[in-house]
Amino acid sequence: MSTAASPGGLVIAGERSGVGKTTVTLALLAALAQKSPRVQSFKVGPDYIDPMFHQQATGRPCYNLDPILTSETYVQQCFAHRCQGADFALVEGVMGLFDGASGLSDVASTAHIARLLNLPVLLVVDCSRLSRSVLAIIHGYRTLDPRVKLAGVVLNRVGSDRHLELLTDAIAGINLSILGVLRRQTAIALPDRHLGLVPTAELPQLPDILTRLAHLGHTSFDWPALTPLLLADPTPPLSHPPYPLPLSHPPTPPPSHSPTPRIAIAQDPAFSFYYPDNLDILTALGAEIIPWSPLRDAQPPADADGLYFGGGFPEMFAAELAANQELRLTLNALIHQGLPVYAECGGLMYLATTLVDLNDNAWPMVGVLPTSVRMTGRLTLGYRHALAEQDSLLLQTGQTIWGHEFHRSEAETPSPSPLYQLKRYGATQRHATEGWGSHRIHASYLHLHWGGCPEVAQALVGACLQYRQGRA
The missing domain is CATH 3.40.50.300 (P-loop containing nucleotide triphosphate hydrolases)
Structure with missing residues (x-):
C-alpha cells in the first residue's frame, strides 16, 4: 500500500x-x-x-x-x-x-x-x-x-x-x-x-x-x-481525472450523424442514488446526460439513446410510479424495441412487473423483467465480487467486477438466466446468482462504481451510440 x-x-x-x-x-x-x-x-x-x-x-x-x-x-x-x-x-x-x-x-x-x-x-x-x-x-x-x-x-x-x-x-x-x-x-x-x-x-x-x-x-x-x-493544499500536484479514459475507440458514427449519444438519467426522489464519478465518466466518454423524472414526466426525453435508472426509493413512490401509466407503457415498448437500459437496485424494481410495497400493496411497474419484487424485513448488505454468467449489454462471460448490495426487497421469481454469480467480500465460495441481462438490458441489485470498472461505462456509451446509429 x-x-x-x-x-x-x-x-x-x-x-x-x-x-x-x-x-x-x-x-x-x-x-x-x-x-x-x-x-x-x-x-x-x-x-x-x-x-x-x-x-x-x-x-x-x-x-x-x-x-x-x-x-x-x-x-x-x-x-x-x-x-x-x-x-x-x-x-x-x-x-x-x-x-x-x-x-x-x-x-x-x-x-x-x-x-x-x-x-x-x-x-x-x-x-x-x-x-x-x-x-x-x-x-x-x-x-x-x-x-x-x-x-x-x-x-x-x-x-x-x-x-x-x-x-x-x-x-x-x-x-x-x-x-x-x-x-x-x-x-x-x-x-x-x-x-x-x-x-x-x-x-x-x-x-x-x-x-x-x-x-x-x-x-x-x-x-x-x-x-x-x-485547509486544502493551495498548490497540490497536477492531478488528472482518476479514471483512465479513453479505454478504446467507440464505434465510428456516420459523418452526417452526431457522435454524441444521449443518455437519459432518472433523477427524482424515487431514483437518486448516483455516484458523481459515474456521471463524470459518462461525460468524459462523450455522452450527453439528460436528467428526467419517471415520477413527473409522461415520456422519457426525446431522442434518448439509452436509459440509466439508479437506485433510490421506488417503494416509497410506488403509487405515483404506477399511476404514470403512459410512461410505463412507453418505456416497455422502447426497451422491447432495443433501447439500451442500465438499472441498479431501485431501477431493477421499477423494471419489474409488480412492486409490492411495505404495506403489502401491489403496484404495476414497467414490466420488462418477468418477476415481481417485494419489500421484506431482511436487509441484504455488503460488498460482492460478481462473475458474469453470460454476455450482456455491458459484460462478457467470465468478466469480474466488484459491487455493493444494500436493499430490503427481493425478486419473487429468480432470473432464468442470471447475470452474475456472487461472492461476499472475504468469502471463498460463491453464494448466489443474481440479475437480468440481455443485449439491451442490464438490471441488477448491485451498485457499481465505474471508477473501478470504467469499461462498463464505456460499453454502455458504445451500446447507446450503436442504437443511435441504427436509428439514423
Missing part, C-alpha cells in the same frame, strides 16, 4: 457507528460554506445519502472514497483531483474508525483511507454515558495504529458543565486537543427510515436544518486550531 503526499484536509471518524459523526461533519461543512464557496467533501465507503447532505451544505458534489469498489490508487487520485481549487477539504468516515469491510481487518475502513491520504483524524466520541472512561476509549484509538494520526477529539452529547469538566479532566493527562464540544440536543434531528437517513429531496425543512447546523458549527468548535487542519 502506497501513501500519498497529503493535499491537505481532515478526516472525521467515529469511535463506533451512531456517535454523531454525520452531524459533526455537516455542522463543519455548513459553517465552512459560509466562509467559502470552495469546500470539497468526501465520504468513505459506498454511501449515497450522506453525500446528498454534504452537497446541500457545500453546493459541490461529494465524492466517495472506496478502495474495494475502485482501488487504493483511485482513492488517492480522486482526492487529489477533486481538491484542486478547493479552500477546505473534509472526509466523513464510515462506522467506527477501524471497522473494515470484513470485520477481520481494517481494509476499506476510515483508518485505511486516512493512511492512504496521509490525513489527520478528528475522533467523535459519544460521551452520553461516560466520564473518566472516555480516557480509555481515546487512548485505545490513539495507540492501536501509530500510522493513524489523531489531531484531536470532539466530545458529543455532553450533558452539563459538570459533565464536561469530568471529561476534560480525564483527557488532560494524554496531551490531546479537544477540538469540539456538542451538548445533548434534539433541535437538529435528521429523520431516517428503513435504509438510513431520508434523502434530501424529501426534506422541505432542510434549509432550516442547515442554518441551525451552521450555527452549531460556528459555536461548538475550536476554529483557530481546526482551520489549519481543514
